[in-house]
Amino acid sequence: xxxxxxxxxxxxxxxxxxxxxxxxxxxxxxxxxxxxxxxxxxxxxxxxxxxxxxxxxxxxxxxxxxxxxxxxxxxxxxxxxxxxxxxxxxxxxxxxxxxxxxxxxxxxxxxxxxxxxxxxxxxxxxxxxxxxxxxxxxxxxxxxxxxxxxxxxxxxxxxxxxxxxxxxxxxxxxxxxxxxxxxxxxxxxxxxxxxxxxxxxxxxxxxxxxxxxxxxxxxxxxxxxxxxxxxxxxxxxxxxxxxxxxxxxxxxxxxxxxxxxxxxxxxxxxxxxxxxxxxxxxxxxxxxxxxxxxxxxxxxxxxxxxxxxxxxxxxxxxxxxxxxxxxxxxxxxxxxxxxxxxxxxxxxxxxxxxxxxxxxxxxxxxxxxxxxxxxxxxxxxxxxxxxxxx
Numbered sequence: 001x002x003x004x005x006x007x008x009x010x011x012x013x014x015x016x017x018x019x020x021x022x023x024x025x026x027x028x029x030x031x032x033x034x035x036x037x038x039x040x041x042x043x044x045x046x047x048x049x050x051x052x053x054x055x056x057x058x059x060x061x062x063x064x065x066x067x068x069x070x071x072x073x074x075x076x077x078x079x080x081x082x083x084x085x086x087x088x089x090x091x092x093x094x095x096x097x098x099x100x101x102x103x104x105x106x107x108x109x110x111x112x113x114x115x116x117x118x119x120x121x122x123x124x125x126x127x128x129x130x131x132x133x134x135x136x137x138x139x140x141x142x143x144x145x146x147x148x149x150x151x152x153x154x155x156x157x158x159x160x161x162x163x164x165x166x167x168x169x170x171x172x173x174x175x176x177x178x179x180x181x182x183x184x185x186x187x188x189x190x191x192x193x194x195x196x197x198x199x200x201x202x203x204x205x206x207x208x209x210x211x212x213x214x215x216x217x218x219x220x221x222x223x224x225x226x227x228x229x230x231x232x233x234x235x236x237x238x239x240x241x242x243x244x245x246x247x248x249x250x251x252x253x254x255x256x257x258x259x260x261x262x263x264x265x266x267x268x269x270x271x272x273x274x275x276x277x278x279x280x281x282x283x284x285x286x287x288x289x290x291x292x293x294x295x296x297x298x299x300x301x302x303x304x305x306x307x308x309x310x311x312x313x314x315x316x317x318x319x320x321x322x323x324x325x326x327x328x329x330x331x332x333x334x335x336x337x338x339x340x341x342x343x344x345x346x347x348x349x350x351x352x353x354x355x356x357x358x359x360x361x362x363x364x365x366x367x368x369x370x371x372x373x374x375x376x377x378x379x380x381x382x383x384x385x386x387x388x389x390x
């Protein structure tokens with residue numbers, strides 16, 4: 001009897017096992033995974049037991065090529081725990097496998113909303129953006145993934161290649177837009193390239209030149225200075241700073257920038273430009289009445305004295321002096337420092353009433369007399385030069 005009862009139990013258990021619903025085991029993918037570029041969504045803290053097992057099983061389905069089974073597994077997990085970001089990441093990769101790239105981005109974004117630095121979701125989103133021909137967004141996601149997990153060697157290689165491609169394409173578009181005068185488009189393209197490669201000094205130099213043409217002078221100066229900061233040994237960066245400073249009217253600082261460029265790579269062009277800036281700086285320091293000489297249809301006696309005193313200072317210094325004449329209307333005049341030495345050497349005369357009349361307009365006779373006196377002084381010091389000038 002006892003044996004019969006034991007046999008009955010064994011038969012019932014065997015029947016129960018044979019009638020129980022079978023649980024399909026995840027297929028063992030032969031060879032390499034179907035999607036080796038996908039990054040396994042590692043478990044979140046506290047993700048243990050059946051949840052972890054179901055997550056890993058769904059991933060094995062995905063890498064075995066059964067995308068539907070994978071999606072079912074990840075969907076069940078996501079419904080049980082809506083904030084379970086590894087499950088949403090798995091759904092993103094499943095959508096990526098189905099080439100539904102926009103759905104993939106949505107799933108990855110949901111995962112990243114819960115865990116902003118979750119590297120598997122960042123990598124997946126980058127792959128989706130790349131598939132949608134959005135390289136800049138893809139690179140942004142890849143860089144975020146590498147910041148979160150620097151060990152992702154394959155992702156780093158992809159990011160480096162993509163960075164170069166994006167930068168080259170952006171720079172080409174920026175230069176073309178600049179050549180065609182589309183300065184806003186050129187600036188936007190350079191800004192995008194800088195986001196891709198923020199340590200490239202030539203990008204900052206070239207956008208500075210575009211901004212200079214567009215009249216955005218403070219921005220041009222800031223970008224040119226950034227180029228110098230990144231690569232102080234390139235004279236072109238210092239010249240870009242000088243260009244911006246000169247446009248801003250900061251002539252002394254522009255001279256310093258040109259001097260830095262010349263120290264790195266001397267050239268006649270830089271020398272002539274510095275000489276021009278020194279003259280410009282000197283003119284800017286002159287009284288307003290002197291600066292008006294170039295645009296005035298006629299000049300005053302004071303302006304003529306100042307012109308001779310500044311442009312022919314060496315001739316005045318070498319000319320013999322005739323003594324100091326008394327003048328009653330020169331004290332306090334803006335050109336007094338030039339009128340006194342000019343009259344001492346006789347290049348201009350004091351009038352018989354002991355006035356110079358600095359505000360009086362220069363007549364042709366006054367000008368001819370001044371030129372004659374100067375030629376006589378030159379003849380004494382350099383006869384051959386005087387002969388050529390007469």
